[in-house]
Structures are given as structure tokens and as C-alpha cells.
Amino acid sequence: MADSVDWIALAVFLFFFLLVTVMGFFAARWKSGPVSAHLDEWGLGGRQFGTWITWFLVGGDFYTAYTVIAVPALVYSVGAYGFFALPYTIIVYPFVFLVMPKLWKRAKEHGYVTAGDVVFGQYGSRALELAVAITGVLAVMPYIALQLVGMAAVIKALGLTGELPLAIAFTLVWRLECSILGLGWAAEAVFQRDAVHARRVVDQR
């Protein structure tokens, strides 16, 4: 099936992609704060996300192309080894429950946006701030690469071949994750990604 385009699947994909884009434009305006040029607005959605949006964002952070494609593929190929992902995901939650509310509170009080801000604000060390920021960038790069490969695999399953799937995936990631419209759009895209993933799971049965 790799050399023939699956038109129905492609149509479903395009439909959801257009839906995300349109809803993204609305989401960018939705709840946009008074200072749209400020970094808070871009990076944190103006600090206006409530419990529900945050819940979906956290869900979107966990259940990515890695969770939905890479881990099942690993379990198919090597069996129980792939189950490392399950304990790892479970123990994240108690940790997050203990640590993140404190971090959130402090970041809100002092107006921190990034992890680097928190470190510099609390410990007053430029070197430590730089180390944390660089670590963050370095850690995110392979992760984004992983998402690209995963997304390219999804697009390839639609029947597109060559370099096209990777090019489309790259455009999508750049558009959704790095857009200057920021988290408002990303939150919306995460809703949609969950929907598309659910759809894929149903399709595969």
C-alpha cells in the first residue's frame, strides 16, 4: 500500500488539519490578554489556562507520536522490554503532584516564564541559569526530531512517499509548536491531536 495514496485516509487527515488550522486561529484570539507582545502571552497563554486546558495540555505532552507509535512498535518488536514506558509514566504523576504546584505558585508570584527564570530568580546565578537553559534546548532537540519521525511515519501511512512526509511533518511541527501565536494555538492543536490519535487507534482495529 506504500506506493498508492489512500484517498479516504488522506481526506480524513486533510479535514482534521483544516479544522485544527481554523480552530487555531480562533484559539489565538480566545482569551488573549491585554499585552499580546509580552512573553507571558506567547509562552504561557497569558497565564490564563484553567484546570481543563492544563489537563489537556499535560495529556498532549504525554501522549505524543512517541507514545502512540514508537512505544507500541517497540513492544511489537521486542515484547516486554517496551513496558519500561509504563512504570516511567506512572511515577511521573506523584512527582508532578508534589513538585509542580509549588513551582507554579512561585513562578506566578515572581513572574517567571522559563525554567531558566526560576533558577536565576531563586538562586541568583547566571551560570546556573545558562546551564539549565542550554540543557533544556539540548533535551528538546532529539525530542522534536522524534516527533518529526513519528509524524512522518503517520503521513507515510497515508500513501505519500519520498521526502514529502518528512517535509509535511516539519511544516506541521514548525507551524503548531513554534508559531508566534504561541500556546493558545498549541492547546487547540493538542485537542485535535488527541482526536486524531483516537481516530487512528480506532482505524487500526
Place this chain on the structure above:
Amino acid sequence: MWILLLLPFIGLLWVPFYNFQEPALFGFPFFYWYQLAWVPISSLLIWLVYRRRAPDEAP
């Protein structure tokens, strides 16, 4: 109360605790259903800790 949150770490990070086929549950080897069982158990533990914290306190 927060000490309850250590239980998932203890129960899951030491594989020899659950590296067995028996007892199976609905045909699932112990290895699999034991790990999956920790999902609801961890939720329950977090909920218990959440209930016990003071109303306006970060846990």
C-alpha cells in the same frame, strides 16, 4: 500522608518484584497486569494525599 506517594516508586522501580508469569489474571501474565494495576492505585494514592492537604496549601 505524602509518604504514600513513594509506594508507586517502590512497587515499580524494582523489576524483580514482578518479573513473573504467574499468577495470571484473565490470561494476562502477572508482569503485565501488575504494572497496569499501579495506574488506578497511583491515582487513588494521589487522591488520598490531595484530600488530606490543607485547603489553600500547595501539596
